[in-house]
Amino acid sequence: MRGGVYTSFHKSKLIALGFLILSLLGAKGKKSEKINYKTALRYIISGLLLFFLSWFILLEKSTPVGASIGYMFTVSVGFILIFTGGTLLSRIIKDALVDDIFNAESETFPQEEKLIENEYSINLPAKYRYKGKVRNSWINFIAVFRSVIVQGGPGAGKTAFVIRHFISQALGKPEPYTMLVYDFKFADLSLIAYNHWLKNKHKYKHESVCYFINFDDLSRSHRCNPLDPITMEDITDASESARTILYGLNREWQKKQGDFFVDSAINFVTAVIWYLRKYNDGLYCTLPHVIEFIQLEYDKMFSLLNQEDEVISLITVFIQAYQNGAVEQLEGQIASAKIALARLSSPQLYYVLSGDDFKLDINNPEHPKVLCLGNNPQKILTYGAVLSLYVNRLLKIINKKNKLKCMLVFDEYPTLTADVTTTISTGRSNLISVLLGVQSIQQLVKEYGKEQADVITTIVGNVISGQVTGEGAKRLSEQIGKIMQDRQSLSINRTDTSISKSK
Secondary structure, eight states: OTTSTTSSHHHHHHHHHHHHHHHHHTOOOOOBTTOOHHHHHHHHHHHHHHHHHTHHHHTSOSOHHHHHHHHHHHHHHHHHHHHHHHHHHHHBOSSOOOOOTTOTTTTOOOOOOSOOOOSSOEEEEEEEEETTEEEEEEEEESOGGGOEEEEOOTTSOHIIIIIHHHHHHHHTSSSOOEEEEEETTTTHHHHHHHHHHHHHGGGSSSOOEEEEEOSSOGGGOOOOOTTOTTTOOSHHHHHHHHHHHHHHHOGGGGGGTTOHHHHHHHHHHHHHHHHHHHGGGGTTOSHHHHHHHTTSOHHHHHHHHTTOHHHHHHHHHHHHHHHTTOHHHHHHHHHHHHHHHHTTOOHHHHHHHTOOSOOSOTTOTTSOEEEEEEOOGGGHHHHHHHHHHHHHHHHHHHOSSSOOOEEEEETTGGGSOOOOHHHHHHGGGGTEEEEEEESOHHHHHHHHOHHHHHHHHHHOSEEEEOSOOHHHHHHHHHHHOOOOOOEEEEEEOSSOEEEEEEO
C-alpha cells in the first residue's frame, strides 16, 4: 500500500493493463486470412468494459465475500478477453492480398485524356478504368495514313463505335476527305456516308458528287464501267482485272497460283479483255462484252483474237491445242473461265457494268467523289467478285501524286478479293488512308492465305480490337506489349505465414 500502486482503483487497473500490453508485444500467433480487425476489437472492447466497469461491483451493498468473488470473476473475464483480442491482432495478415479475382485493376494503365487534332486526324471518344475510377479519354489517330485494321467478332461494335465515326469525321473536316465505302450490308454505311456528305459537300473546293453501286435496286444505283478503256493503259491492267474477277468467282484459286489450268484461264480472259480494249478504241471494252465474247464458237473467237498482235502470245497455246484436235485439253483450260463468268450473266449486272455515269478517280481535285459500293450477304460470291474488280481498278487509279486526301473504308474486308497491300504500304505519301474491318485474323487467313494475311496485319500501323480469341488474340497481345503489374503471393504453414511481392 505504501508503494502507491494501490492508492486508487484506476491506477492499479492501468498498471495491470500496461503489463498485459507489454506481454502482448512479443506474441506471435499463427497468421490467418480469416481473422480480421473487427473480431479482435470485439474481444478487446468487451474485455475493457468488464475490466473497468468491475468498479461498480465493489459499490454493491452486499456481503464482502460475494462482492469480492463477483469482482475477481469479472476482472478475470475482462482480462482474458483483452488478452485474447490482443493475441488475435498479432495473427491478422496486415497486408492482405488484393481482392481482384479477374485482375481488372492490375491490368489498367494511364491513357491519353487530351484531344489532339489536326486536318487529317480521326478522334474517338472513349472511357477507361484506372485506380478504381472510370475516366474519359481520347483515341487520337494522328497518323491515320498508316491505315487502320478493326477486328472483333459479330456484335463487337466495329461499325457502331469505330467505322461510322471514321466516316462522319472524315467527311466533316474543314477540307473533307474523298471516300470509298464498301458497304457489305447495303445501305447501313451508305446512309451514314450520304447524309454526312450532304451536310458537308459545300466544303469541297470543287463540286462533289456521291455515287452508289447497287445491283439489287437499280433505282438507287449509278452505272460505271470498271474496264474503262481510258484507265486500261497496258496489257498488265487487263491481266490484273482478269485475275481479280476469276479469283473472286473461284476463291480457292488464290491458293493455287501457278497452277496450269488456273493460269490458262487467267491468260485467256486477259486476251479477251485486251482485244476488246484495242478493238475500235475500246468501244466494247466492258465486262458484259467480255462474258458474251467468250461464249462464241472457237473458230470465230480465235479468228478475232488472232488479229491483235499483243494477245497472240497469250492465245497461241489455245490455238495450237484447237488445231491439233486436243479439245479436251482446250476445254479444261477455258471451261473454268466460261463457267465462272457465266454466273455474272444477269440483266442487272450488265446494266450497271456497261454504263459510264462516273469515273473511278474519286480523289481527282477537279471532281471529288464519295463512292459507296453495296453488297448483299445473300449473294457474296457473285457480287463480291464484281465489287472486287471495282476496288482493284480504283486502287490503281487513285494511288498517284497531287491528288486529294482519300479514305477507303472496307466493312467485312475478307468478302472481297482486292489486294490493298500496295495501297497501304505506298499510299501514305499520297494521303490515302485504308480502314479494314475484319472479324478475326483467321478469317483473313481463310480467304487470302497465311502469307497474304500476315503481310496485311503487319504493315497496318493502327489496330483497334474488340473481343478476339485464338491465334488472333495471341498476335494482338504481342503487338500491344506488356505493362508492369504488382503481384502478391501468400504462403501459410503450420508455424508461420508469409507474403511476397513482385513486379
